[in-house]
Amino acid sequence: DVKVTQSSRYLVKRTGEKVFLECVQDMDHENMFWYRQDPGLGLRLIYFSYDVKMKEKGDIPEGYSVSREKKERFSLILESASTNQTSMYLCASSRYLTGQNYGYTFGSGTRLTVV
Amino acid sequence: RKEVEQDPGPFNVPEGATVAFNCTYSNSASQSFFWYRQDCRKEPKLLMSVYSSGNEDGRFTAQLNRASQYISLLIRDSKLSDSATYLCVVNSDSNYQLIWGAGTKLIIKP
Numbered sequence: 001d002v003k004v005t006q007s008s009r010y011l012v013k014r015t016g017e018k019v020f021l022e023c024v025q026d027m028d029h030e031n032m033f034w035y036r037q038d039p040g041l042g043l044r045l046i047y048f049s050y051d052v053k054m055k056e057k058g059d060i061p062e063g064y065s066v067s068r069e070k071k072e073r074f075s076l077i078l079e080s081a082s083t084n085q086t087s088m089y090l091c092a093s094s095r096y097l098t099g100q101n102y103g104y105t106f107g108s109g110t111r112l113t114v115v
Numbered sequence: 116r117k118e119v120e121q122d123p124g125p126f127n128v129p130e131g132a133t134v135a136f137n138c139t140y141s142n143s144a145s146q147s148f149f150w151y152r153q154d155c156r157k158e159p160k161l162l163m164s165v166y167s168s169g170n171e172d173g174r175f176t177a178q179l180n181r182a183s184q185y186i187s188l189l190i191r192d193s194k195l196s197d198s199a200t201y202l203c204v205v206n207s208d209s210n211y212q213l214i215w216g217a218g219t220k221l222i223i224k225p
Binding site: 031040041042043045048050088090094096101103104105106107108109111 | 146147149151156157158159160161164202204206211212213215216217218
């Protein structure tokens with residue numbers, strides 16, 4: 001089974017701190033994604049990457065950046081944490097072959113609270 | 116119009132009953148369709164892919180209607196453990212990206 005591991009289940013950070021969320025997958029997947037999920041708003045895409053050193057903005061990239069230096073690792077960075085970034089953060093990875101999407105596998109999530 | 120729309124529920128259903136929910140999507144060129152299940156405060160997990168001919172996995176049946184642009188999920192003989200939020204997912208134009216519905220909450224009551 002594909003395993004996607006997020007470094008922390010729960011984090012509490014102070015306003016203005018720089019926050020790093022790490023995600024590692026072990027199945028050589030090309031694509032990796034960062035989402036946040038808030039009650040009533042569903043999953044919202046922050047950034048994604050379809051290859052090493054490649055990144056694309058999702059629907060809500062403001063206040064975030066990402067890094068993908070190795071294929072298996074995709075990091076989400078909150079440059080200066082704010083209280084409105086309190087949320088559940090979900091990392092996902094997927095294999096992709098031309099014309100076929102095999103769905104995503106998610107990590108167990110990081111529940112971030114910014115105080 | 117949202118790209119993927121679902122009735123948020125909750126659907127309150129007695130144990131043992133059959134329940135069905137639909138999801139509509141806006142992109143007529145979509146090729147990949149999925150149902151995911153998400154338990155409270157957990158990550159979404161793939162329940163089943165949805166194929167053009169329809170597919171069944173135990174008590175779960177998924178159907179695709181391309182003409183009307185909706186997919187459906189039918190759960191027979193529902194169990195208490197089926198209580199969860201069910202997410203409808205459809206690929207975007209790029210195909211490697213997926214578009215997520217907001218989910219339908221299902222509560223199975225004893």
